[in-house]
Amino acid sequence: MQTSHLTHTDLVSPFSFPRPLPQRQLGRNGPVIAALGLGCMGMSEFYGSSDEAASLATLQAALDAGVSMLDTADMYGPYTNEELIGRAIRRQRDRVLIATKFGIVRDPAQPQLRGVNASPAYLRSSVEGSLRRLGTDVIDLYYLHRMDPNIPIEDTVGAMADLVAAGKIRYIGLSEASAETIRRAHAVHPLTALQSEYSLWTRDPEADVLNLCRELGIAFVAYSPLGRGFLSGAIRSPEQFDADDYRRHSPRFQGENFTINLQLVTQVEQLAEQYGCTASQLALAWVLAQGEHIIPIPGTRRIANLHSNLGALRLSLSQQDLQRLNAVFPPDAVAGARYPAQVMAMVNR
Incomplete structure (x- = not known):
């Protein structure tokens, strides 16, 4: 067994986490918040x-632990x-930074079918609906969920600035925007955050978006950091998976792709065992180590998983640790696209 250079502070159980939680700034001009948010x-x-x-119990536990976003x-x-978030934050609005999104339009008859509408008129109606459902008079962070090829990004961001x-x-x-779109949008009104999928098995943002966000002072909010x-x-x-679990139709969870990807995860588990942490904690620590401007938002419905994920904030990975992780899980090793073809066409626009 190789000697571990990973350090931690009193990681006595998978459910222990630092109090108070470490903080990171949300963009150059945004608030300082907990280094991990919660995807809902x-x-x-x-x-x-x-x-x-x-x-609701998990949401309350997150706020009580110090999760901000x-x-x-x-x-x-x-x-x-x-609506669920609105119920959770009632009478404690000041404890939370609410991030929500607009732009993806779903067919009521066939919810799996999706389009994008980023017109200023749709934006104005969408924000009023979100404010009402959340039970608040202001949304802290409002994202365009996907880029609309029919609406110039300058028009949408200009309306958001209004x-x-x-x-x-x-x-x-913005969410899942290309580097070119980020630059164009940022020139209209400073962006505070760019949200995209990022994890050991989704390394796409490393091509240009991660560094661009660092350059422009934009927070990179990593969704699905646990794949x-x-x-x-x-x-x-x-x-x-339940019958209605979308992962049943995700390329990475199907057939031979699943088998190949499981072998990669098994190696991460073995490395985590050497370090005395869980695979989830090691994977989250890896994302956190990629830059101080990165804020992962792992999602969970269970308090135990929430506390375990927060335990990743006790870990500090050395360059040797990062090299070992990259060796067992190289950037191009994952099998399968992260979305079906129709949905992949909507990202990195």
Whole structure:
């Protein structure tokens, strides 16, 4: 066994985490918040059956632990996830930074079909709906969820800037935008955050977006930092997924791709065992180590997983640790696209 250079502070159990939580700044001009946020999408949809009572308990546990940012979107549910967050923060609005999104349009008859609408008119109606469902008079961080090929980004961000001036939103973000689009948007109004998928098994942002965000002072909010749960090691077979779990249709969770990717995760588990932490904690620590401007938002519906994820904040990875992780999980080793073809066409625009 190689000697570990990873350091930790009193990581006596997978559920211990530092108090207070380490902090990071949300962009050059944004607030200082906890270094890990909470992705809330799976509490309402996409990952099988939901349990509102358990989700509300987890949301409360997150706030009590010091988590600052709760991430949602109008299309999660659709709409029901924002309503859930609204119930969770009632009478404690000042404890949370609310991040939500607009722009993805779903067909009521066939919710799996999606389009994008980033027109200023749709933006104005969307923000009013989100404010109402969240039960607040201002959204802290408002993202354009996907880029609309029919609407110049300057028009959308200009309209979002009007919402800042009107006090409806505080900060502007984009999700899954290309480097060129980020530059164009930032020239209209400073962006506070760029949200994209990033983890050991999704390294796309390393090509240019990560460094661009650092250069422009934009926070990089990493969603699915645990590879939609796969990097936890808890998923051993596609048969574990509920019938309505979207991962049943995700290329990385199918057939030979699943087998190849599971072998990679097994190596991460073995490395985590040497370090005395969980695979999830090691994977999150890896994301955190890629830059101080990065804020991961792992999602969970369970308090135990929440506390375990926060335990990653006790870990500090050396360059040797990072090299070992890259050796067992090289950037191009993952098998399969991260989304089906129709959805992949909507990213990095």
